[in-house]
Amino acid sequence: MDVVVGIDVSKDRLDVHVLPSGESFAVANDDESLDELAAKLLSLNADIVALEATGGYEMLAAAALSGAGLAVIVVNPAHVRAYANALGKRAKTDPIDAEVIAAFVAATKPAIRPLRDEENRALAALLARRRQILAMIAAEEQRTRMALAKEAQKSIGRLLAALRRELDSLDADVDDHIRKSPLWRVRETLLTSVPGVGRVTARTLLA
Structure with missing residues (x-):
């Protein structure tokens, strides 16, 4: 069964x-x-x-x-x-x-x-990149808790905003890939x- x-x-x-x-x-x-x-x-x-x-x-x-x-x-x-x-x-x-x-x-x-081999490879690449971005976000969030200078905080904030936008973009790419598969x-x-x-x-x- x-x-x-x-x-x-x-x-x-x-x-x-x-x-x-x-x-x-x-x-x-x-x-x-x-x-x-x-x-x-x-x-x-x-x-x-x-x-x-x-x-x-x-x-x-x-x-x-x-x-x-x-x-x-x-x-x-x-x-x-x-x-x-x-x-x-x-x-x-x-x-x-x-x-x-x-x-x-x-x-x-x-x-x-x-999924065909090329579809699996594309999906695997998207997921791998997504994990990299998540790791970068976690690292910058940790730095936020350590940084005291306002200038450093602002820099970290700008980078976090960019990383979160990229994560949203990757999630949309994964969504699109699955819906077409x-x-x-x-x-x-x-x-x-x-x-x-x-x-x-x-x-x-x-x-």
């Missing part, structure tokens, strides 16, 4: 559910924790990792996990909710959790189209592949 991982994404946290084992855990949504999560999911021989699209908070996780060699897709939360509603699992206004995301992907069995599946109508969920029902649930 395939090992399917559902990840419920928020700004600072990732809630993870693994099928068929039923294991659940949470990690921080940051670079260090994503490295640890990737290693854990690789050790579990995860066949597919699904994240819901949540206004961009999922982009770093999708990029990092895909870059680690995992098969990743980003799914539309409306589709996941419609799947849950169709099976009577939860009310329409209830939050989507990692277990439901995993169950949705296990039921719909979406085709996985891995095979990982991005929010427009696919996977619901109709679930037994008992026809096109009319799917359209009604997604309305």
Whole structure:
């Protein structure tokens, strides 16, 4: 049986559910924790990792996990909710959790189209540069706490502002890269592949 991982994404946290084992855990949504999560999911021989699209908070996780060699897709939360509603699992206004995301992907069995080598290299380069910028920001923030002279403080402030603008630019590049890649599946109508969920029902649930 395939090992399917559902990840419920928020700004600072990732809630993870693994099928068929039923294991659940949470990690921080940051670079260090994503490295640890990737290693854990690789050790579990995860066949597919699904994240819901949540206004961009999922982009770093999708990029990092895909870059680690995992098969990743980003799914539309409306589709996941419609799947849950169709099976009577939860009310329409209830939050989507990692277990439901995993169950949705296990039921719909979406085709996985891995990134091409050049896409992986480009994504890896963006993530590496992002980490460099984060390290530079951390170093300058540390200097801020040490610098006493106003002139030094002003210089550090200007550099921090520039570094944060560059970080925003890199995040936008990662976002754009993911949205144009095979990982991005929010427009696919996977619901109709679930037994008992026809096109009319799917359209009604997604309305």
